[in-house]
Amino acid sequence: MRKAFVLLVPLVLSACTWGIKLDDGARNVRTAWNGDVGSCKEQGKVTVSVMNRVGPVDRSDLKVRDELEVLARNEAAKMGADTIKPLAEPSEGSQPWGAYSCGSRAVEPARGNAPPPPSQNTAPQGGFETVPLKN
Numbered sequence: 001m002r003k004a005f006v007l008l009v010p011l012v013l014s015a016c017t018w019g020i021k022l023d024d025g026a027r028n029v030r031t032a033w034n035g036d037v038g039s040c041k042e043q044g045k046v047t048v049s050v051m052n053r054v055g056p057v058d059r060s061d062l063k064v065r066d067e068l069e070v071l072a073r074n075e076a077a078k079m080g081a082d083t084i085k086p087l088a089e090p091s092e093g094s095q096p097w098g099a100y101s102c103g104s105r106a107v108e109p110a111r112g113n114a115p116p117p118p119s120q121n122t123a124p125q126g127g128f129e130t131v132p133l134k135n
Contacts, residue, residue, distance in 0.1 A: 020050070020067045025077035031069060032085040032100075040100035043081040048072050052093030065090060072097040 048071035052064050068090055076084045081099035088096050 020070055022070050023074045023077060026070075026073040028082060029073040029076045030083050031073070032083050035085055037083060037085050037098070037100045037102065040083060040102035043076070043079045043099040043101055045087065045096060045098055046072055046075040046079070047094060047096045048075060049094035052090075061090075064093060068093075068095045072099075075099070 048068050050064055050067045050071065052059055069084075072084050072086075072095070076082075076097070076099040079099050081101055083100040083102045085098045085100065086095060087098050
């Protein structure tokens with residue numbers, strides 16, 4: 001019985017991320033981690049939430065944050081926005097985001113594994129880079 005419980009716990013905990021996927025329309029939504037949305041038009045605000053605990057076990061903070069970003073990008077795409085910005089830190093698995101339309105400032109869609117053209121500056125802004133989750 002004890003061995004079955006030990007084998008079942010990791011399976012249950014890993015099941016939490018199976019249903020959260022980045023929608024096709026959300027692939028063009030960038031995350032403005034540096035908060036630079038001054039020249040953008042606000043589309044609205046969304047609050048997204050995921051489970052941050054499974055029973056007595058806390059989920060990985062990184063996974064929770066990644067899932068919140070994916071959900072926010074999905075919602076922003078539905079609103080016609082091309083940029084999101086976190087409005088506060090995650091709390092109890094919930095986080096508010098601002099959705100913006102920045103027009104030409106949006107990141108171009110990914111082109112598979114091909115390297116970017118040499119004329120583009122590929123350095124992440126603010127020292128961070130957002131990498132989409134794999135399907």
